[in-house]
Amino acid sequence: MISTEEAFSILENLSYPERVVEVPLFNARNHVLAEAVFSSINMPPFRQATMDGFAIALHDELHYEIIGEVKAGDFFTEQLESGQAVKIFTGAAVPDSANAVIPVEKITVMDTILSVHERMKPEANIRQLGAQITKGAIALEKGTLLNPAAIGFLAGLGIPTVKVFKKPRIAFITTGNELVHHTEKLPEGKVYDSNTLMLTTALFDAGFDDVQLYQVEDDFDEVWKMLKSAIDNNDVIVTSGGISVGDYDFIGKALESLKVETLFYKVNQKPGKPLLAGKKDDKIIFALPGNPAATLTCFYVYVLPTLQKRSGMDYRYGSQLMKRLADDFIVDNVRSQFLKAFVSDDEVTVLSHQDSGMLNSFAIANALVYLPYGNYRLAKGDKVSVYSI
Incomplete structure (x- = not known):
């Protein structure tokens, strides 16, 4: 088992091939420029x-x-x-x-x-003529994230297409015989599948639209075939469930059979300890625990920065945002914790219902508080490390 800092370092040191595509400006939203764009006109083009x-x-x-x-x-x-x-x-x-x-x-x-x-x-x-930008000047630098204002600026210069870093194609796989689609009647012993819709929404919100969905029951051969297909046809593969050591947890065994190199397995954190990151060629695989809050935590902390890195975006493994605690808090844990929280102004409040299977507090959270393992007391006003989500 490794620390969160060791996991961050491993992911930080991975490199990926740059893939550049030329796309119509209308389709460039949330992409990163792969080369500088120069203005072909003065703006405004007249007094x-x-x-x-x-x-x-x-x-x-x-x-x-x-x-x-x-x-x-x-x-x-x-x-x-x-x-x-x-x-x-x-x-x-x-x-x-x-x-x-x-x-x-x-x-x-x-x-x-x-x-x-x-x-x-x-x-x-x-x-005056060219007050905003003159003909031939750099309109936007390489590495610029194309937000709505940037798209509008380039449209105003008559730019029809741009070269951008291609975003990864993502596979999301859920496993488990117990899962039922949220629109169906719930049989005895089953639970609704929240992770598929949750993670898909999180990906879309972060600007990643090319997502392929897979669902497989707890059968080794089926899991193996599904993983092989996902790895063959996608750049980043994210699984939910089936990564622990139970009799019906087949993700790890199937990845090993598929010759996926394990970068790390198990992180000294709560929630999300049974997290696996693997690599095959230039494909990266994240096997997330199945508990919904653990799944979403691992997504924000590990998966999202990796997707951003592969897309040429600014990314960060590990938080550099510090906020003051709104209340006293006692830490007594052998694992580092990511706690659902709410930031208001310069204060952060740790929410209740921190269990890895509970999403109700995540639904109102806008941050995660990171607390290193140990036995210590934090007082109101002490600064803690915070991830915005």
């Missing part, structure tokens, strides 16, 4: 009015002759002479011969005569 008003050719008087109008999407080609103005709307192209925009609240209009209430400085209320 742009920042508000509704009048574009004017400045002169020494306070009165201007109105000779036209410029809506967003129009382009005024006539020459403004000194003392002339055109009505203009936010975002519209300012005529080259205009040198200021005066807002509507600072003018009075009588027929075709515009009277200004104060003199404007040259280039007032005009966003």
